[in-house]
Amino acid sequence: MTAPNVDAYLREVRAGLRSLPEPEVTDILNELRGHIAERLGGAGQADHGAIDSVLRKLGRPEQIAALYVAENLAWRAESTRSPWAILRGVFHWSTLSVMGFVVFMVCLTGYAFGVCFFLAALMKPFHPQSVGLWVSNRPDSYSLHVGGFSGPAGDERELLGWWLVPIGCSLGGGTILLTTQFALWALRRLRKPKQLA
Amino acid sequence: MTIDGSGSSSDKWEVQLRKGCLELAILASLWSGRLYGLELLRVLEEKSELVITEGTVYPLLSRLRGEGLLDAEWVEAELGHPRKYYRLTASGRRRATAMAKIWFRFSANLDGLLTPLIKEER
Numbered sequence: 001m002t003a004p005n006v007d008a009y010l011r012e013v014r015a016g017l018r019s020l021p022e023p024e025v026t027d028i029l030n031e032l033r034g035h036i037a038e039r040l041g042g043a044g045q046a047d048h049g050a051i052d053s054v055l056r057k058l059g060r061p062e063q064i065a066a067l068y069v070a071e072n073l074a075w076r077a078e079s080t081r082s083p084w085a086i087l088r089g090v091f092h093w094s095t096l097s098v099m100g101f102v103v104f105m106v107c108l109t110g111y112a113f114g115v116c117f118f119l120a121a122l123m124k125p126f127h128p129q130s131v132g133l134w135v136s137n138r139p140d141s142y143s144l145h146v147g148g149f150s151g152p153a154g155d156e157r158e159l160l161g162w163w164l165v166p167i168g169c170s171l172g173g174g175t176i177l178l179t180t181q182f183a184l185w186a187l188r189r190l191r192k193p194k195q196l197a
Numbered sequence: 198m199t200i201d202g203s204g205s206s207s208d209k210w211e212v213q214l215r216k217g218c219l220e221l222a223i224l225a226s227l228w229s230g231r232l233y234g235l236e237l238l239r240v241l242e243e244k245s246e247l248v249i250t251e252g253t254v255y256p257l258l259s260r261l262r263g264e265g266l267l268d269a270e271w272v273e274a275e276l277g278h279p280r281k282y283y284r285l286t287a288s289g290r291r292r293a294t295a296m297a298k299i300w301f302r303f304s305a306n307l308d309g310l311l312t313p314l315i316k317e318e319r
Contacts (some may be wrong), residue, residue, distance in 0.1 A: 034233075034234075035251075038235050038277065038278065047223065057250070057251050059251065059252030066253070067256040068255070068256040075263040078266075079268065181234060
């Protein structure tokens with residue numbers, strides 16, 4: 001049997017751990033429950049003051065949860081290095097802080113660019129007339145764009161030709177790699193949130 | 198920003214220092230055998246001044262386990278709650294040794310630099 005404020009405390013920790021798998025959450029809560037119970041001296045009825053002091057020493061529940069999530073996402077992203085795991089981790093972070101949101105937007109943009117480069121390289125052999133890097137011939141209106149399916153306007157010429165395939169592939173791979181490196185760097189910094197000493 | 202003894206800069210520096218050392222202190226505490234969370238906290242309390250908020254240690258243990266530096270297992274206690282025991286893995290032992298070497302090198306160098314500061318203050 002546990003005191004109502006201990007239950008409320010653990011409920012708050014659980015609420016902060018939503019993004020982790022359930023077995024892990026149960027494991028974490030069991031460990032914290034054991035800690036609290038033993039600090040209170042086993043089965044005896046503890047008074048409110050004692051409970052409060054134990055909980056205060058343990059820290060704010062939402063901060064503990066945030067720290068668990070941060071540690072967990074950081075090493076998980078690092079151990080898989082998959083863009084999906086990284087995006088998930090960064091997305092969760094983005095719900096917690098402005099900095100996280102900025103990092104998430106950067107990563108999303110980076111991966112989107114990477115995928116577009118790959119797509120352009122992939123589409124070139126199938127639609128050679130409409131996929132390419134086009135540049136305007138008129139000297140007064142210099143425009144550069146990667147073509148879609150509509151094809152080039154009359155006064156444009158293609159710049160890269162078949163070179164688009166290797167260049168698109170290497171730019172795509174490079175962008176994805178760079179984005180991953182950036183996200184891992186950011187997540188590693190996240191691992192040490194400033195609010196907790 | 199203040200840079201005197203009681204200022205926020207030195208507080209911040211101390212917080213960073215604590216955090217940086219906590220991981221090494223945890224690995225070192227587990228050097229001679231397995232411990233469960235609260236036991237580990239008691240060792241840290243007694244032998245270091247590193248832990249202020251106890252709840253920070255548990256997430257850190259969880260990451261160290263995720264990185265393969267620690268193993269964990271639940272053991273039924275005779276009385277009360279089951280306990281989650283942590284022990285160093287082979288790679289945890291290697292990491293702890295490597296960190297300890299770095300620590301001693303750093304602190305030996307710094308000691309030489311810092312001793313005059315304390316002497317002059319007296």
